Amino acid sequence: MPTLIRAEGLTKYYRRPRRYEGAFGGLRTLITRQYDEVRAVDGVDFTVSDGELVGYLGPNGAGKSTTIKMMTGVLVPTGGLIEVDGTAPWRDREKNAMHIGVVFGQRSQLWWDLPLVDSFTLLGKMYRMSEADYRRRLDGFIDLLDLGPFLDRPVRQLSLGQRMRGDLAAAMLHEPSILYLDEPTIGLDAVARDRMRDFIAEMNRESGTTIVLTTHDLVDVEALCNRVVFIDKGRVLYDGSVVDLKATYAPHRTLVVQLASGFTAARAAELLGPEVPGDVIADEGPTLRIRFEANRISAQEIISAVTSRCPVTDLSLVEPELEDVMRTLYGNRTIAV
């Protein structure tokens, strides 16, 4: 598939006025024009192909939003290359704008004081849609996102979930080929989240919309993304599939063993001894956990070792969560002061 977005050595430095502490600190801050340089994005490389759904992940302040703003054309990079569909987005914003859609979860593009439908009318004219196209698309989104019940209500009276659905429709009304979603599920309840995920997956699958998604909700990532780009402190730490990410950063699986009554976990641990590779964690009572590296020993071997020595009533195997991966990745950070 052809490359749609290309970033090479992409860099963004911000300059912040240096602040002084203590007496007259505020005055000094005002007078001395000294700046601290903040490296929000520091040499990022990645590409996104046409039709992909990529998760762009990282802790708070990692540089995700800054990258998105450079991809959309809001921010001009300090250095490096950013190309969307062959052109630099910031150089020709208005042309770029015609084929991108943007949702910033913490902000709304809807007209606060007016009925929701008024925002759509404006967008219809802004993107120069024909009346027929506009009607057809709006009707489509009214169905898909169930906007009907609050279409005529002022945006300020909508619930967060309703507003987000409105914002999604607003971002997609002109049928963009690329959709940037910056934390689209933030603050939503479980039902609204599911609905949002279904919609995103459908847009990607049915309309072939290329989607770049940032989120802190790892369920979003597991449900939606085949590929993730993980950044921290402005640099790419990982770029690849979710499966490989887990295999690399969370190779451990855990076998949970329920022992027959009267048999304590401590005793079982004693019986198993050092023969079983992996960490044996003996809880109080009849539950035993064995954490092992999936690429060094198979689950089969461990299970037969356990069942041959102890009376077992139940077994379950716990796969690593993406959250564990994140913890490992976050834990490796050198803490910046």
Add this chain to the structure above:
Amino acid sequence: MNAGQATCSDGPLRNLPAYLQIVRGRLRIAMTYRQNALFMLAVVILQIFILRKVWTALYGEAGVVNGVALADVLVYLTIANLQSWAMQDLAVGSYLYSLVREGRIAFDILRPAGFVPQMLAHLVGGTLSMVLFATAALPLVALVGTLGPPASSAAFGYWLLSLFFAFGISMLLNLIVGLGAFWTTEIGAFGMLFTLVSQFLAGALIPLYFFPDWLRTVAELLPFQATTFTPVAMYGGQLAGSEAVQAIGIQLLWIVLLAGAVRLIWSRALHRIVVQGG
């Protein structure tokens, strides 16, 4: 409503339907918040009433001061205050500030239409709604203040033309104040100061012909007088003939200069845009 009309044309006016839609939206917002607008209007009417009392007392027994009769001053003050109220639409300025402060400006930059024309459309809509409110209030204003006919039919024509340009100048001034959002994050105190100084220098509280010479020179070097004094003095006939033509020329000059300033400020603002937060 306008089926088949708003399709893709590629001329320079291709975004006009969008801008008109913004104007329409602004008018609807003004209707939503009409109670607030009516309250503000009440403040202006009170101000007109107070000015009438003050100036009547100042004139006392004198019928004519500096060649101007009391009745003419009262008509001047009534029209000038109503007009300058309609021009001081700070709603759009504070809208721009909220866009920048909350980082929502990204959305407006990411539209396939220019940012400055979008903001001008907001200003046109905002000002239009103020004009509608002011017009609706005319009967009450006539009761509280002093309204009179224009000095002549020519004076009326000059006034209309000059008023049109006056709105242009004040919209550009409001836009410049709004664009200040890119350098400071609060409009509050500065907005109030701007309103007060511009009202005074525009001649809304004291007609320019009563200013001491040095202050009049200062006022004439600034654009504010062209928003209020110029048209209202034409209405009353104090500014007529070749002087009136010259004053309209000065208004046009201000429009060109301020439009150039907006261009310059916007290109610098865009350059330094750092969307706040995130």
